[in-house]
Amino acid sequence: MKTAAFNLSGQGVFAQDVPALADAIKASGAEIVLLPGTSRVRRCAGAAAMRAGAQVDTNVVSLAIDGETATAQRWLYRQRILVTFSRAARPWVVVTDPSLFDEICAKAGATPAALDPAPATSSRTKVNGLVAAGGGGESTIKPDAKLLFVAGAGWTKKQADGAAHLDDAAATITGFLAKSGASLGSSKSLVDMPEAAKAFSFMSHMNQVGQTGSTPRHAKGLATCCHGEEPHVVGWRFVTERRAVNLDANCGWAQGKADVLYVADAFEVMKKVNELL
């Protein structure tokens, strides 16, 4: 089976990337075309496949080619149901999870070629550049970090003295991130809070993990002040080792969602962790 793989990196515009990618799919003559699910590819792969007369599937996590048969796997319902499927139609554009692209290409015997669409097609869209999310400081999202540190809404709650300590919470969280090199995740309830948006300027909706957030792949994950409800935990599907600190011994993390649950005050524990680090 003839396979081809393309990579599109950097910044791009839909109106220019779609024709370039459609032409590359057609010109390759490949039955299966592999693409990494980067933001640029996800913006144009569907329309490009349509223009090239190809079928397309995204978020593919494995691809097995046996003679003329190709079988793929992907998740449905936000990492809740794993399906194994195939398509008879060719060409078939398979957009992989970006972290698995090289591995899937190697198994399929395809060497990725870089696509660099020339701005030949006119577009009404002009790229202004990149903007940092959140407060504009150093990014707290680090896909390559070994540890994911997730902050929940509990960081904004009133403490023993009857008052919320948002500045203290922000200092503890950023202190831990600086010392551990961890990537910062958040529950939806925290990033949705207006008071958190002001105090935690290093955090934005892009940090959100779960049903309407990301599904990061880190070796370890530490959740703090977060109840471990199902819509949040679906974002932890690919986090291998999971620990949580929460005051509620019956929270979601205790229901088979974490390896270890420490029933304790995360404020106190994380300050001690920072001291030790």
Add this chain to the structure above:
Amino acid sequence: MGKPLHIIVCGSLVPDPLQTLEPVETPQGPGLKNEQMLPSVLDPWAACALYEAAALAKSRAGSKVTLVALGPKAKLQQLMMTVAQKAPFQLVAVNAPAGGFTDARETAAELAKAIRSIPDLDLSSTLLFGGCASASRDAGVTLQFVAETLGIGEFFMAVDELKLADDDTFTVLERVEGGQYQSSTCAGFPAAVGWATGSLPEPPNNPQTGMMNMRGVMPALMKAPTANVGAGGIAYAKAEVPAAKRDTVVKKDMTADAIAAEIVEWIKQ
């Protein structure tokens, strides 16, 4: 002030995320156990698109929002009881199966057909909104297919912010890698925007808005055409829920010092 906008939002229902989902084999292919009984919600990203559309329409006089929803009619009716209270919109409904196992191409073709059937559709003043992906199929291509079918040549993916200027240009922030946004400016309409979470909270229920919307919602549901949307060319071999339950160790009686020491040791391993 620019011309009035017509914002068309594509969005449908998904099972409530708190429900347990179990795949089963049906005569039509794979599906969910007790699918008809599962409580549904408006797809979360499509909901963000709807709230952003309502806010944008409110900011420009004469603008309107149309929600195009494809799903089983009875479930759509139930869903509208809550969604209709969130923001003013007109409904265009398509009675068809909606779920993770259906094909994005077939769904998009029916959505595009429904959009074309909107009276007085003028693409030159139209913004096509939707979620950047669904919480069911999670393919992230349906809105692109709809845009492509309608001949909309500007598309933005995973958008968190759209700022509209009086001269009809608008600037969007699209999520890209590494916690950054790609900022782009588009000169005019039409354009398609796949929303991420945006920046607006879920609006509170407004019974007046709900009653006003329901006057149009019920007739729209009554005349919703039935479409045959299925798995398309996909042959499913297996659908499974992997065993994900862990043997959680709950540590209740440790001091903060002891927990911190254990966490630090674990991080450093």
